[in-house]
Amino acid sequence: MTDTTLDGDETETRTGAIKIHGPEAFEGMRKAGRLAAESLDMIAGEVKPGVTTGALDDMIREFVLDHGALSATIGYRGYRHASCISLNHVICHGIPGDKLLKAGDIMNIDVTVIVDGWHGDTSRMYYAGEPKVKARRLVDTTYDSLMAGIAAVKPGATLRDIGRAIQTLAEGQGFSVVRDFCGHGLGRVFHDAPNVVHYAEYKDRWGGVHQAPDTELKPGMFFTIEPMINEGKPDVKLLKDNWTAVSRDKSLSAQFEHSIGVTEDGAEIFTKSPKGLDKPPY
Numbered sequence: 001m002t003d004t005t006l007d008g009d010e011t012e013t014r015t016g017a018i019k020i021h022g023p024e025a026f027e028g029m030r031k032a033g034r035l036a037a038e039s040l041d042m043i044a045g046e047v048k049p050g051v052t053t054g055a056l057d058d059m060i061r062e063f064v065l066d067h068g069a070l071s072a073t074i075g076y077r078g079y080r081h082a083s084c085i086s087l088n089h090v091i092c093h094g095i096p097g098d099k100l101l102k103a104g105d106i107m108n109i110d111v112t113v114i115v116d117g118w119h120g121d122t123s124r125m126y127y128a129g130e131p132k133v134k135a136r137r138l139v140d141t142t143y144d145s146l147m148a149g150i151a152a153v154k155p156g157a158t159l160r161d162i163g164r165a166i167q168t169l170a171e172g173q174g175f176s177v178v179r180d181f182c183g184h185g186l187g188r189v190f191h192d193a194p195n196v197v198h199y200a201e202y203k204d205r206w207g208g209v210h211q212a213p214d215t216e217l218k219p220g221m222f223f224t225i226e227p228m229i230n231e232g233k234p235d236v237k238l239l240k241d242n243w244t245a246v247s248r249d250k251s252l253s254a255q256f257e258h259s260i261g262v263t264e265d266g267a268e269i270f271t272k273s274p275k276g277l278d279k280p281p282y
């Protein structure tokens with residue numbers, strides 16, 4: 001699940017310090033990440049026109065429970081579902097319900113599981129039927145942006161290098177990077193330091209320039225990278241439910257997310273699909 005602020009949202013557990021983890025923590029994250037990825041593998045064959053987003057969420061909840069794990073999102077700040085399902089112009093935190101999928105819909109499904117106290121957090125895009133060409137290009141670009149961000153991870157690089165890789169690729173394809181949400185540290189804490197923004201810099205409406213943190217990456221850091229890319233402008237509108245974030249201009253939006261650990265020579269992806277179903281079509 002995307003961090004909902006750039007300042008941190010779990011003051012009782014977030015100290016602001018970036019944790020450095022050892023081998024046992026890597027093993028814990030591998031198990032949690034694998035189960036999260038397996039839940040998204042499972043749901044791939046169920047996404048089709050005529051299915052409700054609530055039915056998909058029910059399948060994910062049962063899958064997680066059947067594997068002896070917990071869903072981190074159920075009960076989190078009052079949230080009641082095992083996933084967020086964000087259709088078309090919904091950027092993130094779409095709430096599952098009675099909405100029927102239609103042919104051509106694109107959607108992000110985001111899950112976080114807890115296995116032995118460790119959090120596996122990941123999301124992927126899915127198609128209901130055949131999407132339009134522009135929608136497919138948006139999804140492909142978003143996945144490529146995620147992987148470009150991950151490729152920038154290595155000791156001595158910075159969080160800003162991750163954002164620069166994502167921003168350069170996405171904007172080079174004519175799309176925009178959402179600034180209102182970010183990735184986050186995780187491990188035994190759902191949302192931890194650091195915040196991982198998906199840009200190097202941007203100008204606000206008053207002409208001010210904002211840059212991503214230049215925090216140096218070190219082996220043992222755990223965090224998510226989860227770029228949200230819009231077909232149109234990057235501006236966000238939060239709906240009255242205080243969860244669902246949509247593109248203000250109602251343009252399509254896409255997102256992919258992996259949980260990773262910084263290694264001695266790069267990054268380990270904890271949430272890679274065991275079946276190779278990392279991007280659609282599946």
